Amino acid sequence: MKTDQQFISTTSDVLKAGNMRILFTSLIFVFIDHAFCKLCNAKYFDVVGRVVFGEARGEPMEAKLGVAYTIINRIRHEAYPSNLYSVIFERMSNGNYQYETLNSPNDTIEWQEAKIHQDPEYSDVFQATVDALCRWKNDPTECATNFCSVDPCPATDSNPWWLAVKKRRLGGLYFVCRVSATAQSDRRSRGRDWK
Numbered sequence: 001m002k003t004d005q006q007f008i009s010t011t012s013d014v015l016k017a018g019n020m021r022i023l024f025t026s027l028i029f030v031f032i033d034h035a036f037c038k039l040c041n042a043k044y045f046d047v048v049g050r051v052v053f054g055e056a057r058g059e060p061m062e063a064k065l066g067v068a069y070t071i072i073n074r075i076r077h078e079a080y081p082s083n084l085y086s087v088i089f090e091r092m093s094n095g096n097y098q099y100e101t102l103n104s105p106n107d108t109i110e111w112q113e114a115k116i117h118q119d120p121e122y123s124d125v126f127q128a129t130v131d132a133l134c135r136w137k138n139d140p141t142e143c144a145t146n147f148c149s150v151d152p153c154p155a156t157d158s159n160p161w162w163l164a165v166k167k168r169r170l171g172g173l174y175f176v177c178r179v180s181a182t183a184q185s186d187r188r189s190r191g192r193d194w195k
Contacts, residue, residue, distance in 0.1 A: 040134035054101025063171035068132035069139040144175035
């Protein structure tokens with residue numbers, strides 16, 4: 001059995017003892033951070049991946065990541081339900097899902113086939129989904145709750161209740177953040193504005 005001193009001397013070429021403590025402490029913080037991230041959970045990867053696959057298939061990784069983050073941003077936004085399943089399966093007044101891909105049985109079949117065959121598109125979607133849910137990559141949209149493949153469209157336009165701000169294009173998708181029209185009016189009266 002090696003003593004602590006022997007262990008330190010045999011690994012000194014790779015890491016110094018002080019650096020090992022820093023590395024170990026850093027790994028603990030990363031583990032704690034991700035352990036408490038409720039969305040970083042395998043049970044959510046498939047359902048969010050299904051949405052990202054249908055909405056952003058063929059788009060660059062940044063757009064896929066943006067679509068995944070719209071789900072997270074909606075959970076945090078006052079206009080949407082506060083849990084993942086309610087956000088994903090929320091229906092519009094016409095009965096269709098807000099995430100249009102969920103209205104297409106063909107997209108579900110293609111998702112299942114891509115998963116079975118470990119298609120490269122599936123791998124990209126899965127990676128973007130995990131990166132967003134586990135917060136391994138930052139939100140490229142900053143706060144987007146809505147997106148559309150054309151601009152303008154109802155999803156990226158302002159309405160009487162919610163203003164579309166911080167519009168940006170990622171790949172072929174346009175993303176917008178939503179702020180209350182009342183809050184925007186209040187900010188302007190105080191000399192501040194959303195960018």
